[in-house]
Amino acid sequence: MSEKEQLPSAVDDAADVMSKYDRPSYDDPAPEPVATYDGPELLHMTHPSLKKAPSEVNVETEDLKLLKEKLLEAMYFYGGVGLSANQVGIDGKYFVMGSKLVTEEEENTFEKCFFNPKIVSVSKEETSQKEGCLSFPGLWLMVKRPQAVTLQYINSDGEEMVETYEGVSARVILHEYDHMLGANFTGRVSRLKLERGLKAAQKKYRKHQRRMARFPQA
Numbered sequence: 001m002s003e004k005e006q007l008p009s010a011v012d013d014a015a016d017v018m019s020k021y022d023r024p025s026y027d028d029p030a031p032e033p034v035a036t037y038d039g040p041e042l043l044h045m046t047h048p049s050l051k052k053a054p055s056e057v058n059v060e061t062e063d064l065k066l067l068k069e070k071l072l073e074a075m076y077f078y079g080g081v082g083l084s085a086n087q088v089g090i091d092g093k094y095f096v097m098g099s100k101l102v103t104e105e106e107e108n109t110f111e112k113c114f115f116n117p118k119i120v121s122v123s124k125e126e127t128s129q130k131e132g133c134l135s136f137p138g139l140w141l142m143v144k145r146p147q148a149v150t151l152q153y154i155n156s157d158g159e160e161m162v163e164t165y166e167g168v169s170a171r172v173i174l175h176e177y178d179h180m181l182g183a184n185f186t187g188r189v190s191r192l193k194l195e196r197g198l199k200a201a202q203k204k205y206r207k208h209q210r211r212m213a214r215f216p217q218a
Contacts, residue, residue, distance in 0.1 A: 040090065055091050087135050093180055094113060097111075114155075117151055128145075138201035142193070150163070
């Protein structure tokens with residue numbers, strides 16, 4: 001049985017449920033203009049490319065550092081802490097995660113890219129936490145995942161790595177790894193919870209539209 005086949009049956013229901021909702025053009029737009037960005041755009045949440053497992057990256061011929069740089073640029077532009085290549089229409093089995101914490105005292109940057117990842121093992125201990133996804137703006141779902149994951153992958157220097165991650169890092173990796181299977185976090189919850197989450201997202205979006213309508217239009 002493949003990894004995708006081991007997902008809950010709700011993954012099949014998700015496409016039916018998602019087809020009844022339109023993706024908002026934004027959730028909570030930044031109050032200030034964002035920087036210029038000319039990279040690939042996020043795909044619509046029901047785009048067929050998000051339902052296919054991406055192809056492995058040829059790590060011998062591709063410029064891995066450039067691929068990492070471009071995907072991180074997209075991730076930061078869209079305001080995420082993780083992003084898979086297929087979310088922006090790139091047929092490649094890789095994803096990034098990272099954050100930039102800037103304070104008056106220091107700048108702490110953490111950035112990683114995982115090429116051709118494969119899960120070696122996960123912990124028996126699981127935790128539940130709310131998750132969102134850049135491809136599903138405004139949608140938040142309580143998802144149960146293992147507390148730790150051991151991952152084999154190729155880094156941007158072309159080196160094979162085997163590392164164990166815990167806590168939030170493990171959750172981000174497991175979330176992005178779903179995209180490597182042509183799946184996503186909507187398949188990790190029941191149909192009922194998915195529908196509730198979608199209705200809450202739509203309600204929030206309509207409220208935002210009403211709030212924005214009170215402001216003069218340019």
